[in-house]
Amino acid sequence: MVPSVVAVGAALLALTWHHAAASNADNAVPVGLRSESAGGEGVAGKPGCHVGTAARAKTADEEAEDKEAQEAAGGVMTATTSSLDTSGWWFADIARQGRATYNQDGEYKVFRNVKDFGAVGDGQADDTRAINEAMAAGGRCGQGCTSSTTTPAIVYFPPGTYLVSAPLVPYYYSQMVGDAVRVPTLKAAPGFQGTAVIDANPYLPGGDNWYLNTNNFFRQVRNLRIDLTALPLNTDAVGIHWQVAQATSLENMEFVMRDDPSPDNKQRGLLMENGSGGFMANLTFVGGSVAASVASQQFTLRDASFRNCHTAISMRWNWVWALQNIRIDNCRLGLDMAPDGPDQHVGSIVLLDSVVSNTPVAIRTAYSPAQMGTNGTLVLDNVDMSANVPVAVQGLPSATVVPGNTKIQSYVQGRAYKAAAAQATQGLRPAVPRPPALVDAAGNFVSRGKPAYRDVPASSFVSVKSAGAKGDGVSDDTKALQAVFSSLRPDHIVYFDHGTYLVTDTIQVPSNVRIVGELWPLIMAAGDKAFKDQANPRPVFRVGSPGDEGVVEMQDIVLSTQGPQPGAILLEFNVKGAQQASTALWDVHFRIGGFTGTRLQSDRCLLKPDADPAAAPDPACLGAFMLLHVTPQATIYMENTWLWVADHELDIAGQDKLTIFNGRGLVLESTQGAWLYGTASEHNVLSNYQISNAKNVFMALIQTETAYFQGTPDARKPFTPNPTYFDPDMNAECGDSPKCARTWGLRVQDSSNVLLYGAGLYSLFDSNNEACADTNNCQDNMVSIARSQVHMAGLSTKASVNMVTLDGATAALDADNRNTFCGTIAMFES
Structure with a gap:
């Protein structure tokens, strides 16, 4: 942001x-x-x-x-x-x-x-x-x-x-x-x-x-224990101040605080006042006053444990958060959505596959179905409160909304839609069916942390630099990298030493492979031949071939382009996992332009507010054809993956805004299982998330932004719609509407068993003018569902007149679902 x-x-x-x-x-x-x-x-x-x-x-x-x-x-x-x-x-x-x-x-x-x-x-x-x-x-x-x-x-x-x-x-x-x-x-x-x-x-x-x-990108903290117990009880002590944005993560962290029920206890494990993230996983909080005092536009928290805290999680404000596999035990209050009393600043929270025990009140909220707006939207899905939790959901000042000591299959507060019919609701609902392909033996959505390879010796890691790759941002490393992948033994892990690796032709990656990057090394599509023709797109990294089955683990890599490569598909993913979530990406990011070495920076691709919308886009400022393509037979598990076309400069002083044209973000056709935790896709021309002919897709949470420059020109330039990749035909769809031809945040076509838990899909500018964000009409449409069976919970969109269209017709309006900043829908079923 x-x-x-x-x-x-x-x-x-x-x-x-x-x-x-x-x-x-x-x-x-x-x-x-x-x-x-x-x-x-x-x-x-x-x-x-x-x-x-x-x-x-x-x-x-x-x-x-x-x-x-x-x-x-x-x-x-x-x-x-x-x-x-x-x-x-x-x-x-x-x-x-x-x-x-x-x-x-x-x-x-x-x-x-x-x-x-x-x-x-x-x-x-x-x-x-x-x-x-x-x-x-x-x-x-x-x-x-x-x-x-x-x-x-x-x-x-x-x-x-x-x-x-x-x-x-x-x-x-x-x-x-x-x-x-x-x-x-x-x-x-x-x-x-x-x-x-x-x-x-x-x-x-x-x-x-x-x-x-909101621009505090690219950070990790992992494998650390923070101990506050030596501090005086009444000291306002904090373990980590985490005021960050995308491509950030906390993982495998423990926060140890004073285990004292006294009101003098001021210790907090995690403090977030604002920001725009982000992902956190495998966190443990013990003791303290407020274990996690948080607020940010959007975030995903997976696998966190809270014990002996006064309050486990205090959410002061947000637009949308998704929490999965949260365990709260022996706290006074589990999740506080109303720390400011009746002034409800929380947009929405989705809580999945979690357990609260030995806690008087699991959740406190200020929401009422009679209120104006949808502030305080909450969705609970498979949350066990059966072990000594007298109150599951408490209103203000202390009214019991939902009694505890039970397992909640589904609870919704906010506006709920069945197709185009909507009503404000607050109560229990029938459970949403979960496809067997997406859940584990306990019925929870499959999740899997990033491997640390604790038992693997350093001798099993194959350094690409030791194997002949230069990584200097000048040399062509195509042959050296291909040689590494062509000669792997089963016990090998490919290790990308930090550097910039230029690739001028497709790298074929085997269907059984483990790849670890050192501090996000860059793999850059380059050259003047292989990736130049948008009519004949080619993958840069091609993982497996159609029909392959295996185990793929990739972590801490960045894929990009050097200069315009409008025919490049940065990553094509073809492998079906031998087991659930065994083909996976962790902290693998896609970054187009805006940084040194890309030749797509503010000295070449500066946004020009007075540009002629009828003029042809600058061919020197094209990015890639597509960032990530998941093919029909593939399965994929993604965690903390950011597909970002730079809207602003990172390295040249000024952080000036950019105009870079990148065709598509994620195109997903998987039918056997796809799990997306904490992913984002921003500023692509045609679509950020395109799901077509897919089945068994789970997403929690996704985030998008429409390209800031759109309107000058609109999304009809410079990429020609390609039906092979299910592109929207905006000439046919939009007619004369001046704000129709814009980036689709999410398109779902001809698909089934698509489950979305938390989405923040934002449009903030029209031709780089932000006045439309105040009037909530920067573009006409954001989410399209066509001929598909989709379940969405916690959907937030910004400044799109139509939040959802169903088979081409308006199904949900922003004006009907106003929230703190976005329009928010608690539940939508097509």
Whole structure:
């Protein structure tokens, strides 16, 4: 999302709280970081990118201590790990050959071990400065830098307990990774000062942040335990301040707080005041006041456990959130949708496959069917409250809406549609049938976390650089990469060292393959032959062939184009999984333009508000034909996948808006099983999500935005509709309507058993003019369902006159379903 989105929703965003900005002024620049005057220039030559503190060299005494430790251990100390630090996890042992392709400093380090910067990890020494130096070293994108892809970093924590006395700040494009075998602890010192142990977006005096929250992309924190128990009970302590946007994730995290029922307990595990995410999974919260105090436009939370908290989840505001496999035990209140009393700022929540136990009130809401608007929409699906939960849903001030001590198959509050007939409702409903192909033995929707390969030795990883690929953004790596994939053994895992790999012809990937990227390496369609013809599109990465069955696991990769490649299908996915969810993508992103190396930046493809809508689009500013194609026989599991055509610049100063034409986002034809958790597809020309001839599709949550420039020109340019890929024929569909030929957020055609739980589909501009967002008429249509059996829960759209069309006719209007910012439907069944 871009700054103007905040302006559109200013009234709503004003409701969020800026966490003690004044009291945090002294801590705006954490220990080990340096603030510089505005306009400073980083090492990479990016205006406004401030230089972090350089790594502190070890003293002679420290070097001697290291040598003594080495001799005592009887081992050999490497540059990044010692025998005292390692658990045997491959991540710590693998050779680090990754390079930041477009960073001008040839000595820039992508991988940083906090021990190399002086961190001790014994729970006694204060490691704050050392860790923050590991975060900042190399002139990274910190305070005063809006964004940068040229200063990426992995900050690795070996096993240990790291005492910290001030916030740890992960800079833009950072991954904080703890050891997955012996998970390290970040322990707040008794005198800790600052907003949070990990602060992903520090506050400045006056209330501004380092980064615009809705543009705070590309971050991971995983495999860490955060311990607040040494802090005084009444200290307003936070584990992680996570004010972020897309391509971000928290995973395998534990938040340990004071287990004290006293009202003096002020500790919180997770704080989110705003933003536009995002994905979180495998989180555990123990103790505290409010375990997760959250607010953001949209987010997906899967697999989280809350024990002994005053309140498990407090949702202050949102547009739409999806929560699956949530376990709440021995808390006073499970989910609070009304922390501000009768003023209902929560748009909608969908809660699936969850258990609440030993908790007096599971959910608190301010919703009433008699209210104006659909604020406070809630859908429960397969939520077990049978074990000592007296009240399942409580209204204000303390009315019982739904009694507890039961298993709720389906509950809906909000506007519910059966075809075009709608009514406001609040109550239990018959369960929605679940296709057997999509559920596990317990009847829950299948979910699967990203593999850490804890038992796989580093020797099983095949480095593509060691195999001959350059990854330098200049060399053609097609042959080298194909050679790697053609010679794999069953025990191999393909390892993409960080870099930029140019591909000038289709890479055929086998149907049994595991791929791990180091900090989102780039695979870029390039050249002037293979991918230039939109009439004859070709895949860049082709995973398997039609009819193949196998196991595919891909994680932490970015696919893109270098310059215009209008005939490129970035990823074609053909493999049917040998088991449910055994063909999967985790943190695999698609990113077109807006960053160094793409040749599709603001110096070439700057958005021009006064452009002639009748003029032919600039052929130099075309992206790809399609980002992801899932073919009919394939199954796919996707988690935290962002298909983004850049609407603004990431690397050239100014974050200026762009006009880049990319044909399609996701085209899905799968019939055997598709699971999409926390996915987004934005700014494509024809459609963001196209589901055709498909069966057995589960989505929770999806997010889209219409291309900002549309109207100048509209979606009829520059891509010719191709019936092979089920493109809309907007000449036939739209007639003379000036706002019809726009990106479809979601099209479902000739499909069955399509289940959608949570969607935020937004149109914010007409020809880059945001006035239409105030009047909710930026485009005519957003969701099309034709000849299909679809069940949707928690559908939110913005500024589309028709939220849903059914077989070409209006089925749901935005005007009938107004919410906090969007129009919201609790349930729609075609």
